[in-house]
Amino acid sequence: MEWLLHAGDDPGHKIMLMFIAIVLFVALMGLILFVVDRPRNPSRWFVGFGFVGAALVLLTLGLLYPAVRTIGNSFMNRNSTEYVGLDNYVRAFTEPQFLIVLGNTALWVLVAPLVATFFGLAYAYLVDKSRFESVAKGLVFLPMAISMVGASIIWKFVYEFKPVGVEQTGLLNQFIVWLGGEPQQFLISAPLNTFLIMVVFIWIQAGFAMTLLSASIKAIPDDITEAARLDGVSGLGMFWRITIPSIRPALVVVLTTIAMTTLKTFDIVRTMTAGQFDTSIVALEFYDQQFRQGESGLSAALAVLLFVIVIPVIVYNVRQMRISEEVR
């Protein structure tokens, strides 16, 4: 049993465990399907459960139940032994430290999706149907493949600071020096640092926005653009009066999706500043309160807060799905 659970630091053992896990899993699923296929006239419910059962059990035990417990814990004290009512929420909304966190989060959710979508849209529109379209799109798309940790390191290097008199190794400071300015410690000066950290996120998400919006731009029927052109619409007028209205639904999806991602992203801030210098956001503070400060109740309250913010989007999505199901 011990051998099956822990591989220690032996790479061969780890790889063996990996294969064992896959084989066990395949055997288990095979067994389920075998049982489902067995009876001559199985009830629909039986077969249905055979197919969706594994997913339902996992989601109930692994998502729903823990979520309910987190909500419960958010009304408990720091080690979940005593009921404290709304104390954690009151603290999250009144203590100066958390007000900064909430302010930063609001800033992130408002600014990052807009800027990322702006760049993605502008770029998608500009390179659309140009000769270099696929290469050009590849360049902006590539950051989506790498981890947020990796992206943060790439940008941290751009922001690198060396004191006056020493040769700069960070590109941004070198530019400032070339222009005759003094090098800055970008990541420690609030509120600028929050925006500079946001750049990393925007750099990643613009590719996502570009991909979706580009597909949407290409889906605009040619006769619409043609008719507009005959009416003498061109250049920016075309963009504002034809492109934007035609892709509005996709724009809404892109903006909300990036906003949702923004809420949950903690890797970037953690890697750039670890939340110091007034840069923390709710998703990171949740982690720090739980695992560094040992404030379970507060941490749970912050997680619940993240959840509460996305509820309207969930409701909206479900309604949209219902509508599109009816269309089918």
Place this chain on the structure above:
Amino acid sequence: MSTVEADTAAPEVPRPPSGMSDRARKARKALSNPWASTLAVIIAILWTIPTVGLLVTSFRPELDVRQSGWWTVFGDALAGEGVFSLQNYETALFDGSTDLATYFVNSFVVTLPAVFIPIVIALLAAYGFAWIDFRGRDFLFVAIFALQIVPIQITLVPLLSAYVDMGINGTFWTIWLSHSIFALPLAIFLLHNFMKDIPRSLVEAARMDGAGHVQVFFRVVLPLLTPALAAFGIFQFLWVWNDLLVALIMGNPDTFPLTVRVAELAGSRGGDWHVLSAGAFIAMIVPLIVFLSLQRYFVRGLLAGAVKG
């Protein structure tokens, strides 16, 4: 999410040949506008330079990295003085204090089952929701759809304490399990979308011939779903390989993947850019290869209305 679908269905359809002349005309038009081209080039440069900088740095000797900016290599190279080496990569991979080779194995061990397991479970579930008419089906499907964007932060701590109670915390098993659970809502939704595109008559004909659902699943549906599997597979692969949160909370030093280790290095050896740059690229190389070779499927997955939360 679901609403994208309607807008993006069109580009899959091949354009009529008459569109070509139109295309060519527009291409000339775009290129003839210098402002538009300049702006596009500026964005492309802004998006590329930071990565190039770190990549160049990863091949420079430690002393050079400390003393001068990476852009100086171009001047040096022209003067015939540039020095490049793989030393940083060797240090990052095998030096005792960084030891990324070990973490590379961990990333690999974490990722494979965490991609395979949810795909299989989601395939079955998607089939059930698409083709088996059992009671409560619609309600359950909407519920799973809604779970897609619930922040996983809300589940992590109780899940971890459940693992602790069972005595399995800090093992690969809990990481595989957690990733599989978190992947399910998106996976089911995405595969269900693809599955709904299979003509109903095809499935019904097989059913008429007396095939049970299990046979239909394996003989009719599965072979048609390969592109969908690739689309979700690459998502999940990138997600798990690049994940930091789950790895950090559910894992321990024996299971930490590259992301955790590289993030640690960024904190503890933040000034050692020669190691950090090489380390960052070691962590990036596999997802980049996967991404570039399967990009087509990735885009398809994105457009099918998939956004992981």
